[in-house]
Amino acid sequence: MLLIHCPYCDETLPELEFTYAGEAHIDRPENPSEQSDAEWESFLFLRENVKGPHFERWRHFHGCGRYFNAVRNTITDKFYITYKAGEARPDLSALLEDEK
Amino acid sequence: MSIAISSLTPSTIAETSAAKVVSLPMQGRLSLRARDGLDKLGAALGLSLPQKIGQCARADGIEAVCLGPDEWTLLLPLDQVATVTEALAALMPELPHALTDISGREVTFRIEGTRAAELLTIGCARDLSGVAPGEARRTLFDVATVVLWHDGENAFRMDVWNSFAPFIAQTLEVGCKELAAEAA
Amino acid sequence: MSKFRLRGKGRVDASQPVVFTFDGKPYTGVKGDTVASALLSHGVHLMGRSFKYHRPRGAIAAGSEEPNALIGTRRGPGRFEPNTRATVQEIWNGLDASSQNKFPSLKFDVGAVNDAAYMLFSAGFYYKTFMWPRSFWDKVYEPFIRAAAGLGVSPTEEDPDTYASRNLHCDLLIVGAGPTGIAAAREAAGKGLSVVLVDENPEMGGTLLSEPQAHINGKAAWDWLADELAALKEAGVKLMTRTTAIGYYHQNLIGMVEKLTDHLAELPADTPRERMWRVRAKQVLLAQGALEKPLVFHGNDRPGVMLAGSAQTYLNRYGVKVGDSPMVITSHDSAWYAAFDLHDAGARVQAIVDTRASVRENLQAEARNRGIPVKLNHTVTATGGRLRVNNVRINPMDGSRVGHGQWIKCDCLLMSGGWTPSLHLFSHTKGKLTWDDDMTTFLPDQTPEDCVIAGASRGLWGLEAALEDGSAKAREVLAALGTEAEISEYTVANDRPGTGVTMRELPTDRSAGKAKAFVDYQNDVTAKDLRLAVREGMRSIEHVKRYTTNGMATDQGKMSNINGLNIAADALGKRQPEVGLTTFRPPYTPTTFGAFAGYHRGDHFEVTRKTQIDSWAEARGAVFEPVGQWRRARYFPQAGEDMDAAVTRECAATRKSVGIFDASTLGKIEVVGPDAAEFVNRMYTNPFLKLAPGKCRYGLLLGDDGFIRDDGVIARVGEDRFHVTTTTGGAARVLTMMEDYLQTEWPDLNVWLTSTTEQYSTIALNGPNAAKLLQPFVKDFALTEENFPHMSCVDVEVAGYPARLWRVSFTGEIGFEINVAAPHGRDLWEKLWEAGQPYDITPYGTETMHVLRAEKGYIIVGQDTDGTVTPHDAGMSWAVGKKKADFVGMRGLARPDLTDPNRKQLVGLISEDKSKLEEGAQIVFDPKQPIPMTMRGHVTSSYDQGTTGQPIALALVEGGHAKMGETVYIPMEDRTIAAKITGTVFLDPENTRLKI
Structure with missing residues (x-):
């Protein structure tokens, strides 16, 4: 069971308090009706499913209730960083550099 | 069982x-939600709303806990619920917030x-x-x-x-x- | 005193006899004995039969790694457990133990015919044998395999014991309380850290318990041990015995199972049998020691053949001599000491046979001094004896040549193939292992966890090395925790460090193909099986493992993995690291389901949510059904009624006068803020911006894919306040979905969501007399058509309680829903019940609710929809706002597939023979087509008869909306039912009954 740092509570807590919420940084288009079928398909269904560092969403469901973003390595399950919803996507190469 | x-x-x-x-x-239990104007909301409640998740504040008869970045639960005597509700309602619409009775x-x-x-x-x-x-x-x-x-x-x-x-x-x-x- | 018990030896308490039975026969052991040590004290080695060949087997080890001596234990009704290791189970007065895999008796077992049919049961036997003919599988093969497979017998009664769980957070967890773990704990103790030391045995000390001859820092080993443990306790270290660390999970979470009562004669009150500890440690130090490897030779499984180190343990810890005339076969120094200890305890050691050509001179000298014959550069090629070894065939070796054999009599054979570091938990961390050619074993390398491994589990040997490493590794851990420690020094006298070589199958002068040389005792896998697997094309150790089942038994290959790997690598002509080691998986030792379930069993298995009115329904004899986590009253049968009769009566009473229904489980969400209307308008398909306060509107919720997710009535209770209802099962899901859109797509909206599902008890009154019944309770508000029309809401006092009163209907009748603060629901219900007597008020349950709504064609999300149904499919295009710029699912609805006119659409069905259709039954257009038929839809809801006088059904049918009046067919097992497609509204299409 993972320990996850909630960027809102600023506490590192058991995974049991959290729920997973899929890939991060997929914005619902401003005006969906203007989307082509292919664009809408991509928004709805197509995901990266990366092996390695993955931008993903979690929710502190049993705590503050907030959705937030994380970069987690899907091989090792290691979290590189968690950050608040709406914050810019962190620079992955810098994160990986920090690890070394 | x-x-x-x-x-x-x-x-x-x-x-x-x-x-x-x-x-x-x-007892009286209210869920208060707001992003801004915490000073005014606090003043209406007679306490300073804590801003760190998990912290509590107490004034006579009322206890507040911060449960999320924009969320507080207020505990108070049942007969104070209406008073507090009215006091906060008076701040609308200038100060957008949400107050919901969850006493039951x-x-x-x-x-x-x-x-x-x-x-x-x-x-x-x-x-x-x-x-x-x-x-x-x-x-x-x-x-x-x-x-x-x-x-x-x-x-x-x-x-x-x-x-x-x-x-x-x-x-x-x-x-x-x-x-x-x-x-x- | 039993024959093989030695006075004054061991840590057991000879003054406290303990009587237990084994296969019905009483035996007397002493306090501190295991079943195995007690039986051995009576000279009983035969303790079980093997799994596949039913070969007689005895205890081979003295600890939790034991593969052979599996027993069933019983403690009165319900308390039976199979596959308990006799080497672990402590005895208590009255323990009823029995052997396994035998019929009719342990000494004479007809299943042993499998042993004679050995050639039939070789590796891959099942795969090769049970393939053809296909039709044999169900009738012949599977029953046979099921009957033959499985260790022991499953318990048949419900387990009356209780189980517990607890979370624990600490700075340092030390797994294994042998010399390494104790030395490590000593470094960490008294430094203000929370330290936990855990050991699976009843007593701490590990190897020290078997090595009383040693002196540590001038103290006798056992005195030193007692002093150290007392000091640790004094310093606040949490000492946990009978507790096994079964698994190592992410970020230093260790699962540990504590056994609390299995060793007690009397079960204490309120005490669980086992407790699962979930320990989150900042640092973990693994000191699990090493496990002795068996040697692989023909007949190495005969009772009386035992690991040398285990014999030493039985002698020194339990005071039990495993035989009078032991013989030793070894490739490692350690077994020599077992021979010396047994000799010194009065046994006549027949010989020490060592496969090595040269052995340390001081060992040979000690053997000579004791008069023990030594045979260097010898092999063992066979053992004899039926139920107990009575002689052993040894042969000299000369290079690759094996000389003539010579039989030597003995009553037990102690073997040692060296020691394997216990890396199970380390492997759970995804720790890397590195192969050590010199030691012919894997050693721990890097781990991603905050974990160090010390002592014998990283290949060190001898007490002094273990103590010093425990101390040194603890200092590493303490540094990581920001604490320093002094260097502790250890001097050990009479230490027994040693070396050895690793053997594959021992060389033999006989046909290797006929050898029954066991590698995995529990799964009856021989060296020959492993080589056969390689010959038949298995290349990876993972394939060899699955083909032969080597290492797949409940002992998880503790003894067999490295021997298996060495043999497979040899057969493949590769180095061991190229063949690889199979993965160790949790749990370390077999673990009961109870330990995992913890408190969650029986009536506490999972939460059953009940409303405040539930107890009234229970008292009225309601039949309940689960809906999500809730239980809801399904119907209220009167004497002699079945469900259909009760439902027909409840339906009629509601349509005739008034029915009362507990709707409290409906999900409720309070949507509050200046942007509340905008938010609800974006979430739901229907237009909400112009809904006036005091009005209700039905809302349909889609996913962005365009499919129906949920529905409910939504009331605008104020300018900036909505009271949204959801389905019972959808409450949490809908709130989560709303929070997701609000927090991450539209964070600019000034609106907040609060779950109020449990804030309210919701009572629904439906029927022509509903208004008449309710009116007297409502303060200063007229329940007239003009003042309070259908789909209105108002805050009023009802029976003195502040209430949200709604005029809504899910039945087609005049309907009200009264929401009061939850705790007052029961009182309000009883008041309405009382006042409703003159109206023949009838409580109804979910089944009647389903019928009444189906008669009106109201859908139930999740029953008439399945996540692939659009509003149009459901015949609810009317609910979709045509002028809205956007709502969740709007773009999705325009996807080409979702506008296809031939989609499955919701229709009504009336069977021609007036029979009730089966929910879920498939629908075809042409009943005469050949099988397999093309299925064109299915029945989603079906009811026997409500108030329309005939069974009705709802169904999803391809292009159904354009097929009104057409006949479709429902093929059933015994006949095909024809049914006519109709609209979905079966009653009062003009809604005249809704009017007050």
């Missing part, structure tokens, strides 16, 4: 040498005794030593989302939604007995 638990009829859930668990009578939603258990903190470890995965006396947290206890108040050494309160209360009470009761037997 079919124990009925209601905030209308407070009762003792369990009492052993390890800990005592009682359900408390119904939950049952509160008081858990105290020499091994109260240990009793909580049977259902709580988080390290409770991180919750200082005087603070509170929303967390998971057994199968239910709860708000856990650390009132003082060996003293806690746990707010549980009505329909989860009998199950949680049963877990606490078994735990009280188990801890007492362990000490024997």
Whole structure:
């Protein structure tokens, strides 16, 4: 069971308090009706499913209730960083550099 | 098990040498949501709204806990609910916020005794030593989302939604007995 | 005193006899004995039969790694457990133990015919044998395999014991309380850290318990041990015995199972049998020691053949001599000491046979001094004896040549193939292992966890090395925790460090193909099986493992993995690291389901959510059904009624006068803020911006894919306040979905969501007399058509309680829903019940609710929809706002597939023979087509008869909306039912009954 740092509570807590919420940084288009079928398909269904560092969403469901973003390595399950919803996507190469 | 638990009829859930668990009578409970204007909201309530998640503030008759970046739960006497509701409503629409009455939603258990903190470890995965006396947290206890108040050494309160209360009470009761037997 | 018990030896308490039975026969052991040590004290080695060949087997080890001596234990009704290791189970007065896999008796077992049919049961036997003919599988093969498979017998009664769980957070967890773990704990103790030391045995000390001859820092080993443990306790270290660390999970979460009562004669009150500890440690130090490897030779499984180190343990810890005339076969120094200890305890050691050509001179000298014959450069090629070894065939070796054999009599054979570091938990961390050619074993390398491994589990040997490493590694851990420690020094006298070589199968002068040389005792896998697997094309150790089942038994290959790997690598002509080691998986030792379930069993298995009115329904004899986590009253049968009769009566009473229904489980969400209307308008398909306060509107919730997710009535209770209802099962899901859109797509909206599902008890009154019944309770508000039309809401006092009163209907009748603070629901219900008597008020349950709504064609999300149904499919295009710029699912609805006119659409069905259709039954257009038929839809809801006088059904049918009046067919097992497609509204299409 993972320990996850909630960027809102600023506490590192058991995974049991959290729920997973899929890939991060997929914005619902401003005006969906203007989307082509292919664009809408991509928004709805197509995901990266990366092996390695993955931008993903979690929710502190049993705590503050907030959705937030994380970069987690899907091989090792290691979290590189968690950050608040709406914050810019962190620079992955810098994160990986920090690890070394 | 079919124990009925209601905030209308407070009762003792369990009492052993390890800990005592009682359900408390119904009280006023309001959920306050806002992003800005915390000073004004606090002023209307007569206290300073805490801004760090888990921190509490108290003024006469009212207790506030910050549960999320824009969320507080206010505890107050039932007969104060209308007054507070009106006071905050007066701030609308200039100060957007949301106030919802949840006085009937939950049952509160008081858990105290020499091994109260240990009793909580049977259902709580988080390290409770991180919750200082005087603070509170929303967390998971057994199968239910709860708000856990650390009132003082060996003293806690746990707010549980009505329909989860009998199950949680049963877990606490078994735990009280188990801890007492362990000490024997 | 039993024959093989030695006075004054061991740590057992000879003054406290304990009587237990084994296969019905009483035996007397002493306090501190295991079943195995007690039986051995009576000279009983035969303890079980093997799994596949039913070969007689005895205890081969003295600890939790034991593969052979599996027993069933019984403690009165319900308390039976199979596959308990006799080497672990402590005895208590009255323990009823029995052997396994035998019929009719342990000494004479007809299943042993499998042993004679050995050639049939070789590796891959099942795969090769049970393939053809296909039709044999169900009738012949599977029953045979099921009957033959499985260790022991499953318990048949419900387990009356209780189980517990607890979370624990600490700075340092030390797994294993042998010399390494104790030395480590000593470094960490008294430094203000929370330290936990855990051991699976009843007593701490590990190897020290078997090595009383040693002196540590001038103290006798056992005195030193007692002093150290007392000091640790004094310093606040949490000492946990009978507790097994079964698994190591992410970020230093260790699962540990504590056994609390299995060793007790009397079960204490309120004490669980086992407790699962979930320990989150900042640092973990693994000191699990090493496990001795068996040697692989023909007949190495005969009772009386035992690991040398285990014999030493039985002698020194339990005071039990495993035989009078032991013989030793070894490739490692350690077994020599077992021979010396047994000799010194009065046994006549027949010989020490060592496969090595040269052995340390001081060992040979000690053997000579004791007069023990030594045979260097010898092999063992066979053992003899039926139920107990009575002689052993040894042969000299000369290079690769094996000389003539010579039989030597003995009553037990102690073997040692060296020692394997216990890396199970380390492997759970995804720790890397590195192959050590010199030691011919894997050693721990890097781990991603905050974990160090010390002592014998990283290949060190001898007490002094273990103590010093425990101390040194603890200092590493303490540094990581920001604490320093002094260097502790250890001097050990009479230490027994040693070396050895690793053997594959021992060389033999006989046909290797006929050898029954066991590698995995529990699964009856021989060296020959492993080589056969390689010959048949298995290349990876993972394939060899699955083909032969080597290492797949409940002992998880503790003894067999490295021997298996060495043999497979040899067969493949590769180095061991190229063949690889199979993955160790949790749990370390077999673990009961109870330990995992903890408190969650029986009536506490999972939460059953009940409303405040539930107890009234229970007292009225309601039949309940689960809906999500809730239980809801399904119907209220009167004497002699079945469900259909009760439902027909409840339906009629509601349509005739008034029915009362507990709707409290409906999900409720309070949506509050200046942007509340905008938010609800974006979430739901229907237009909400212009809904006036005091009005209700039905809302349909889609996913962005365009499919129906949920529905409910939504009331605008104020300018900036909505009271949204959801389905019972959808409450949490809908709130989560709303929070997701609000927090991450539209964070600019000034609106907040609060779950109020449990804030309210919701009572529904439906029927022509509903208004008449309710009116007297409502303060200063007229329940007239003009003042309070259908789909209105108002905040009023009802029976003195502040209430949200709604005029809504899910039945087609005049309907009200009264929401009061939850705790008052029961009182209000009883008041309405009382006042409703003159109206023949009838409580109804969910089944009647389903019928009444189906008669009106109201859908139930999740029953008439399945996540692939659009509003149009459901015949609810009317609910979709045509002028809205956007709502969740709007773009999705325009996807080409979702506008296809031939989609499955919701229709009504009336069967021609007036029979009730089966929910879920498939629908075809042409009943005469050949099988398999083309299925064109299915029945989603079906009811016997409500108030329309005939069974009705709802169904999803391809292009159904354009097929009104057409006949479709429902093929059933015994007949095909024809049914006519109709509209979905079966009653009062003009809604005249809704009017007051």
